[in-house]
Amino acid sequence: MEAEVRTPPTICGMGHRMKRKEDARFLFGKGRYVDDIKLPGMLYMDIVRSPFAHARIKSINAERALAMDGVVAVITGKDLEKYNLHWMPTLMGDTQMVLPTDRVMYQAQEVAAVIATDRYIAADAVEAIEVEYEPLEPVIDPFRALEPDAPVLRTDKGKTDNHIWHWEVGDREATERAFQEADVVVKQQIYIPRIHVASIETCGCIADYDPVEGKLTVYMTTQAPHVVRTALAMVAGHVGLSEEKIRVISPDIGGGFGGKVPIYPGYVIAIAASVLLGKPVKWIEDRSENLQADSFARDYHITAELAATKEGKITALRIKTLADHGYTDAAANPSKFPAGLFSICTGSYDIKHAFVEVDAVYTNKPPGGIAYRCSFRVTEAVHAIERMVDVLAQKLGMDPAELRFKNFIQPDQFPYKSALGWEYDSGNYPAALRKAMDLIGYEELRREQAERRARGELMGIGISSFTEIVGAGPSRHFDILGIKMFDSCELRIHPTGKAIARFGTKSQGQGHETTYAQIIAEELGIPAEHVQVEEGDTDTAPYGLGTYASRSTPTAGAAAAMAARKVREKARKIAAYLLEVSEEDLEWEPGVFRVKGAPDKSVTIQDIALAAYTNHPPGMEAGLEAVHYYDPPNLTFPFGSYICVVDIDKGTGQVKIRRFVAVDDCGHVINPMIVEGQIHGGLTMGFAPAMMEELVYDEEGNILTGSFMDYLLPTAVETPRWETARTVTPSPHHPLGAKGVGESATVGAPAAIVNAVVDALSPYGVTHIDIPITPYKVWKILHEKGVV
Amino acid sequence: MATQKVTVTLTVNGTTHTAEVEPRLLLVHFLREHLNLTGTHIGCDTTHCGACTVLMNGRAVKSCTVLTVQADGATIKTIEGMAENGQMHPLQEGFHVEHGLQCGYCTPGMIMRAAELLARNPDPTEEEIRWGISGNLCRCTGYVNIVKAIQYAARKLREREQAAAGS
Ligand code: FES
Ligand code: FES
Numbered sequence: 020m021e022a023e024v025r026t027p028p029t030i031c032g033m034g035h036r037m038k039r040k041e042d043a044r045f046l047f048g049k050g051r052y053v054d055d056i057k058l059p060g061m062l063y064m065d066i067v068r069s070p071f072a073h074a075r076i077k078s079i080n081a082e083r084a085l086a087m088d089g090v091v092a093v094i095t096g097k098d099l100e101k102y103n104l105h106w107m108p109t110l111m112g113d114t115q116m117v118l119p120t121d122r123v124m125y126q127a128q129e130v131a132a133v134i135a136t137d138r139y140i141a142a143d144a145v146e147a148i149e150v151e152y153e154p155l156e157p158v159i160d161p162f163r164a165l166e167p168d169a170p171v172l173r174t175d176k177g178k179t180d181n182h183i184w185h186w187e188v189g190d191r192e193a194t195e196r197a198f199q200e201a202d203v204v205v206k207q208q209i210y211i212p213r214i215h216v217a218s219i220e221t222c223g224c225i226a227d228y229d230p231v232e233g234k235l236t237v238y239m240t241t242q243a244p245h246v247v248r249t250a251l252a253m254v255a256g257h258v259g260l261s262e263e264k265i266r267v268i269s270p271d272i273g274g275g276f277g278g279k280v281p282i283y284p285g286y287v288i289a290i291a292a293s294v295l296l297g298k299p300v301k302w303i304e305d306r307s308e309n310l311q312a313d314s315f316a317r318d319y320h321i322t323a324e325l326a327a328t329k330e331g332k333i334t335a336l337r338i339k340t341l342a343d344h345g346y347t348d349a350a351a352n353p354s355k356f357p358a359g360l361f362s363i364c365t366g367s368y369d370i371k372h373a374f375v376e377v378d379a380v381y382t383n384k385p386p387g388g389i390a391y392r393c394s395f396r397v398t399e400a401v402h403a404i405e406r407m408v409d410v411l412a413q414k415l416g417m418d419p420a421e422l423r424f425k426n427f428i429q430p431d432q433f434p435y436k437s438a439l440g441w442e443y444d445s446g447n448y449p450a451a452l453r454k455a456m457d458l459i460g461y462e463e464l465r466r467e468q469a470e471r472r473a474r475g476e477l478m479g480i481g482i483s484s485f486t487e488i489v490g491a492g493p494s495r496h497f498d499i500l501g502i503k504m505f506d507s508c509e510l511r512i513h514p515t516g517k518a519i520a521r522f523g524t525k526s527q528g529q530g531h532e533t534t535y536a537q538i539i540a541e542e543l544g545i546p547a548e549h550v551q552v553e554e555g556d557t558d559t560a561p562y563g564l565g566t567y568a569s570r571s572t573p574t575a576g577a578a579a580a581m582a583a584r585k586v587r588e589k590a591r592k593i594a595a596y597l598l599e600v601s602e603e604d605l606e607w608e609p610g611v612f613r614v615k616g617a618p619d620k621s622v623t624i625q626d627i628a629l630a631a632y633t634n635h636p637p638g639m640e641a642g643l644e645a646v647h648y649y650d651p652p653n654l655t656f657p658f659g660s661y662i663c664v665v666d667i668d669k670g671t672g673q674v675k676i677r678r679f680v681a682v683d684d685c686g687h688v689i690n691p692m693i694v695e696g697q698i699h700g701g702l703t704m705g706f707a708p709a710m711m712e713e714l715v716y717d718e719e720g721n722i723l724t725g726s727f728m729d730y731l732l733p734t735a736v737e738t739p740r741w742e743t744a745r746t747v748t749p750s751p752h753h754p755l756g757a758k759g760v761g762e763s764a765t766v767g768a769p770a771a772i773v774n775a776v777v778d779a780l781s782p783y784g785v786t787h788i789d790i791p792i793t794p795y796k797v798w799k800i801l802h803e804k805g806v807v
Numbered sequence: 808m809a810t811q812k813v814t815v816t817l818t819v820n821g822t823t824h825t826a827e828v829e830p831r832l833l834l835v836h837f838l839r840e841h842l843n844l845t846g847t848h849i850g851c852d853t854t855h856c857g858a859c860t861v862l863m864n865g866r867a868v869k870s871c872t873v874l875t876v877q878a879d880g881a882t883i884k885t886i887e888g889m890a891e892n893g894q895m896h897p898l899q900e901g902f903h904v905e906h907g908l909q910c911g912y913c914t915p916g917m918i919m920r921a922a923e924l925l926a927r928n929p930d931p932t933e934e935e936i937r938w939g940i941s942g943n944l945c946r947c948t949g950y951v952n953i954v955k956a957i958q959y960a961a962r963k964l965r966e967r968e969q970a971a972a973g974s
Contacts, residue, residue: 038903038904038906039903039906041911042902042903042908042911043903044911045908045911045914045915046886046895046899046902046903046908046911046914046918047846047886047887047889047890047895047899048844048845048846048847048885048886048887048889048915049846049887050846050911050912052845052848052912054839054845054848054849055839055845057840057843138836139829139831139832216946217946218910218912218946219848219850219856219858219910219912219913219944219945219946219947220848220850220910220912221850271910271911272910273848273850273910273911273912274909274910274912274946274947276946305851305852306850306851306852306853306856307852307853527910528908528909528910528911528947529909530909692906693906695906696906696909696947696948696952699948699949699950699951699952700909700946700947700948700949701949702949703948703949703950704946726851726852726853727851727853727855727856727944728853728855732855732944732946734940734941734942734943734944734950735936735937735938735940735941735943735945735950735953735954736937736938736941738949738950740951741949741951
C-alpha cells in the first residue's frame with residue numbers, strides 16, 4: 020500500500036520519487052564541506068595525543084616545536100586553565116577535559132595542540148613536542164572497574180569508586196513473581212561491542228574569531244548547530260563569548276550517524292586558539308584520530324531473561340546491563356534518560372511484566388555512549404529482545420516466526436501502553452512479518468533447510484521483528500542540557516509565489532532539501548522545485564535541536580507542515596478578499612482556492628502571494644510567512660520485520676548472506692526513493708557491526724583497531740544485495756502520518772543476521788553468538804562443537 | 808623540516824599548471840589546497856576509503872597515496888573535469904537518477920573509479936562493478952544504488968558509442 024499521492028508531478032508533494040535537489044553541487048565537485056573552506060590568513064591546528072591509557076603528565080616541552088619555522092603557538096591544558104577552559108561539560112552533564120593539566124585518561128587523548136601556518140608544519144611540530152609521562156594502572160574491563168581495589172579514575176569529581184549511575188524502570192516485584200511462576204525461563208549474556216560510526220568525512224572545524232567585532236564564527240561538522248552555540252556560550256560566556264556573538268555554521272556534512280552530535284575537545288581548542296591569536300584556525304582530524312578518540316557507540320554488557328508459559332506466551336522480561344562509558348559519560352541522550360530509550364526493550368511483544376536496570380561505569384577508554392545511527396540505545400534494546408525471543412523459541416522447540424505471532428501486540432491494541440511506560444502510537448506487526456515471510460518464501464526455505472541439515476550442511480534463517488522509538492520528543496520528557504527537544508520551521512513566501520524555508524535540523528545526507536520542500540509543496544501547492552530549504556546557520560535558521568535519532572521528519576517535518584498550514588490560513592483570508600466571498604465559501608485543492616459551487620472562480624497560491632505584498636486586505640499585516648516550533652505529543656514507533664538467510668562454509672567459518680528481505684513501516688512516506696536509500700544504508704550499518712566492526716582494546720588500553728587497516732567497514736563486495744518492501748501504518752499523531760526512517764534498518768538488521776547464524780548452528784547446541792560474527796569466531800565454534 | 812622545493816608541471820582537467828612544491832606534498836593536497844579543486848576528498852590515512860580517487864593518465868589512483876612529484880608531467884582528471892559544457896557526464900547523471908549519493912562525500916571518488924572501470928569494461932556485470940568499487944567506501948548508501956548508477960552510465964555510454972559508430 021503506497022501513500023496516496025495528492026499532487027501532480029509539477030507540484031511534487033508527498034509520495035513522489037522526486038530526484039534530489041541537493042545532488043548537483045555534490046556531483047559537480049562543488050559541495051562545501053568544512054575542509055573545503057579556506058579563509059584568508061587561516062592557521063592549521065594539529066594535536067599531540069597520549070600513547071597511554073592512564074598516565075600522569077610530568078612535563079611537556081614544546082621548545083623544539085616552537086623554534087620551527089611556521090609554528091605559531093603551542094597550547095596545553097595549563098594555558099587553558101588560566102581562562103578556566105581546561106574542562107567542559109558533556110551533553111550528559113558530566114565533565115570532560117579539553118586539555119589535561121595532570122592526568123590522561125585514555126589512549127589518544129588530546130595532550131597539547133600546535134598551531135602553524137600549514138598543516139604539514141603542524142604535523143611536524145606535533146612530532147617535536149616532548150611529553151614525559153608516568154604510566155598509571157589502567158582500568159579497561161568494566162567489571163574490574165567495579166571491584167573495590169580498582170584504581171578510582173574520577174578523583175577530580177571526588178569519587179571513591181568508578182560507578183557513574185544506576186537507572187531502573189519497571190516493576191521489580193511483579194516481574195520477580197512472574198519469573199517464579201513461569202513454566203519456562205531462559206537467560207542469556209549478550210555483549211554489544213564498542214563500535215564507531217566512522218562517517219567517511221571525519222570531524223573538524225574552522226574557528227574564526229574577529230577581534231574587532233568580538234564575534235566568533237565556527238564552521239563545524241555538527242548535527243546540532245544550535246545546541247552547540249548555546250553550549251559554547253555556557254562554557255565560554257565568562258571569557259566574553261556571549262551567545263549573540265557566536266555563529267555556528269554547519270556546512271555540507273559528509274555523514275553524521277550520531278558521531279557529529281558531541282562537542283569534541285578539538286573544536287574547543289581551535290576556538291580558544293582563534294580567540295587567543297585573532298586568526299582563523301582550522302582543525303581537521305585524520306581517520307585514525309577519529310576512530311581512536313571520538314565518541315564510541317554501544318558497549319553494553321547485557322544479561323537478559325525471559326519468562327514464558329510452556330505454550331510460548333511470554334510473561335516477563337528482566338534485563339541487567341553494565342554500560343562502559345569510558346572516562347566520562349559523553350553520551351548524547353536526553354538528560355532524563357541516562358540509558359537512552361533502552362526501555363523499548365519489550366519490543367513488538369505484549370509482555371505484562373518487565374524490569375530493566377543499567378549501571379554505568381568509568382574505564383580508561385575514550386568517552387561516549389553516543390548512537391550509531393540509532394535513536395538513543397534502541398539498537399541495544401532491539402538486539403536484546405530479538406535475540407531472546409529466538410533463545411526462547413529454541414528452548415521451546417518452536418518456530419521463531421510462530422513464537423513471534425503468538426506474542427505480538429495486536430493491531431487492535433494500539434495505542435499500546437508497554438510495561439516499561441511507553442505509549443506505542445500505531446503498528447501492525449503480524450502484517451509486516453507475514454509480508455516478509457511471503458516475499459522470502461519462508462515455508463519453502465524451512466523445507467530446504469531440513470534437507471540440507473540432513474546432508475550435514477549449515478543453513479540458517481533469522482527473523483527480527485523490531486519496534487523503534489524515534490522523534491524525540493515531547494518536551495515534557497525530553498531535553499538536552501535543559502533545552503527542550505522541539506524543532507522548528509520558518510517559512511516565507513516571496514511575492515512571486517516561491518518560498519524559502521529554514522529549519523533547526525541539519526541534513527548529513529538524508530535529503531532534507533528535497534523532502535522538506537515536498538512537504539511544503541504538499542501543503543501549499545507551491546512546486547517543490549520552487550521551495551528553497553536552508554539549515555545549519557545559527558544566525559539565520561530558527562532554533563532547533565538538530566538531526567539525529569530519526570527526529571527530523573517527526574519534529575521538523577511536522578513543523579514544516581504546521582508552518583505551511585498557518586500560511587494557508589492567512590492565504591485563505593486573502594483569497595476571500597480577492598474573490599469577494601467569505602472564507603467559509605472557499606475550498607482548497609493543492610495550490611488553489613476555489614469558490615464552492617463556482618469552481619471557475621478561483622485564485623492560485625501564486626496570486627495570493629503577490630497580493631500579500633501588493634494588495635492585501637485592509638487591516639491585515641503585509642507578507643506571507645509563518646514560524647512553527649513543533650513539540651510532538653508523543654514519539655513515533657516505526658517497525659518492521661526482517662528475514663535473513665545464511666549459508667556457512669564449514670571449512671572457513673565464513674558466513675554468506677544469501678538473501679535479506681526487509682519490510683519496513685515508517686508510516687506515510689514523503690519520498691519513496693529517499694526512504695529506500697535510507698533503508699539500504701541503514702541495513703549496511705546493521706550488517707557492519709553484526710559481521711565486521713569492533714573497537715578492540717588490549718589489557719593496557721591500547722586500541723587494536725585504530726585505523727581502517729583493522730576497523731573494517733563493509734565494501735560493495737561484502738554488502739548483501741538488500742531486498743526491501745513496505746507496509747504503511749500512519750502515525751495517528753503526526754500531522755503527515757509519518758514516523759521517521761533513517762535508523763530502523765540499523766536497529767533491526769543485526770538480530771536477523773545473528774538469529775540466522777545461530778539457527779544454522781542450533782543443531783549443535785549453539786544458542787548465542789556475540790557480534791561481530793567473524794569467520795574466526797564461527798570456525799572456533801565449529802571445532803569446539805565437533806561440527807567438523 | 809621543509810626541504811628544497813621541486814618544480815612540477817601537471818595538466819589538470821585540461822589546464823597546465825607549473826608549481827614549486829615540497830617533495831612530500833601529497834597529490835590530494837596539491838589539488839585541494841594549491842588548485843582549490845576541493846571536489847576530491849580525504850576520508851582516511853591508510854589508503855582504504857577511495858574518497859581521494861582521481862584519474863592519472865587515465866588510471867584511477869588514490870591521490871592521498873601519490874606524491875605530487877610522482878605526478879610530474881601527468882595528466883590528471885578530477886570530478887571537476889567530468890562535466891562537458893555544463894552537461895553532466897553519464898556517471899554524474901546516473902548517480903542523480905538512481906539516488907546513488909546521500910552525503911556526497913564518497914561520490915567524487917566513486918565516480919572517478921567508475922569512470923576507469925567503464926573505460927576498461929564498457930559492459931560490466933554487477934559482480935564486476937562491486938569488485939571494481941571495492942576500494943571505495945560509502946557509509947551512506949549501502950552500495951545498491953551506486954551499482955545501479957554505474958549500470959545506468961554504462962548503458963548510456965554504450966548507446967552513445969553505438970550512435971557515434973552509426974552516424
Ligand atoms: S583518503 Fe582514503 S584512500 Fe585516499
Ligand atoms: S554518500 Fe555518504 S559516504 Fe557515500
